[in-house]
Amino acid sequence: MKIEDNNLKNKLKENPFSTPEGYLEGLTDRIMKQIPEETHVPEAQQVSLLDRLRPFLYMAAMFAGLGLFFKTIARFDSSHTDGRDTTSLLVRSSIPADSKMIAIEASYDEDEEFLHYLENQYTDALIQESLDGEDQIK
Incomplete structure (x- = not known):
């Protein structure tokens, strides 16, 4: 068993890969022979207008x-x-100027109501916050 272990250890020390004798000699010459010679590259044709x-x-x-x-x-x-008159199909409607003003005033009233609501909520929150702050101090 010891002999086999020694043989394995000796085998591991040796390089298992080897190259044939004289393989690397003249390698560049052989590679250069395989590359084709450069041929004359024609100039690019001029592109017309x-x-x-x-x-x-x-x-x-x-x-x-x-x-x-x-x-x-x-x-x-x-x-x-086909030459038919289509102007009779048009409907003319007129909205009185007063109704436009009523709509504008209604939206203004809604905005005012919302602002009052926000102001009340903010005021209540500030009061509650200041009361909580006084309770923590005492």
Whole structure:
């Protein structure tokens, strides 16, 4: 058993990985041979003015098409009435000026009532707080 333990300990001290003899010699030369030679890269073609403006022209054509589409729809809707007079369908209503003032005064009264309520609540809270403070002092 001791012999086997010693053999294992000796094996652990040795490097289990090894490289073949002469493997690292000339490694860079072999790698450089595998890389293809640089070929002449053609210069970038010059972009013409039309190629630069083409997206904007497409967008302008799209908006022009949408404008014509909606104009056609609007014309179709106006011709769809068949010349009938639709002004008789309008209803005229008039609200007396007094009713507007009544509504404004009512909202003002509601605001005043709410402010009085808040003032009373705040006053009660302050009084209670001051009474509690006097009780703690005594």
